Amino acid sequence: MTDHKLQVEAIQRGTVIDHIPQGNGIKIVHRIQKLAPHVRLTVGLNLPSKDMGQKDLVKVDDWLFTEQQAYELALFAPDATINVIDHYDVVNKYKMSLPEHLIGVLTCLNSNCISHNEPVQSHFKVFQHGDHVQLKCHYCERTFSDSLFA
Ligand SMILES: [Zn+2]
Known part of the structure; x- marks a missing residue:
């Protein structure tokens, strides 16, 4: 079949x-x-x-x-x-489903973010807008679009 x-x-x-x-x-x-x-x-x-x-x-x-x-x-x-x-x-x-929080998966793209220097897991809050996703870093509060991680 x-x-x-x-x-x-x-x-x-x-x-x-x-x-x-x-x-x-x-x-x-x-x-x-x-x-x-x-x-x-x-x-x-x-x-x-x-x-x-x-x-x-x-x-x-x-x-x-x-x-x-x-x-x-x-x-x-x-x-x-x-x-x-x-x-x-x-x-x-x-x-497939988006989590509300993405922890320990992606690295923050802000090179000044404290998550790079501290022994912490990366942590983003996830927002979906239609087919697009935005990620807000828990530490530096910067927002990144999904395409930046591709
Ligand atoms: Zn950050």
């Missing part, structure tokens, strides 16, 4: 990130390459989507991400759908 909704070649085991806002697929790829440099990726850009007009899709062979990694990826695709594949079947499907 082919799942036409996924619009990509089936994978035996891994993760398919679907319904990524058009243009953000590449950001997701860059992020995954930092998290897991050797995974095999297949990317679909500007695919037709009933709900979104056009969408991006990223397929990752043999890789399941942690909750922390999912939060990090959610910055670039807050409403994406995650399909967990095993033996060519979708065994789990859920919506």
Whole structure:
């Protein structure tokens, strides 16, 4: 059986990130390459989507991400759908969700921020505006747009 909704070649085991806002697929790829440099990726850009007009899709062979990694990826695709594949079947499907706070994942981009010099975990408050996300540093209170972290 082919799942036409996924619009990509089936994978035996891994993760398919679907319904990524058009243009953000590449950001997701860059992020995954930092998290897991050797995974095999297949990317679909500007695919037709009933709900979104056009969408991006990223397929990752043999890789399941942690909750922390999912939060990090959610910055670039807050409403994406995650399909967990095993033996060519979708065994789990859920919506990506943004956390209210992102702790210990990204480094503050303000070089004067005290979080660089103190033994503290980075800490951002997360704000979503449609497809875009803004992050406010808990320590220096500067606000950064998601694209700065891509
Ligand atoms: Zn800061």
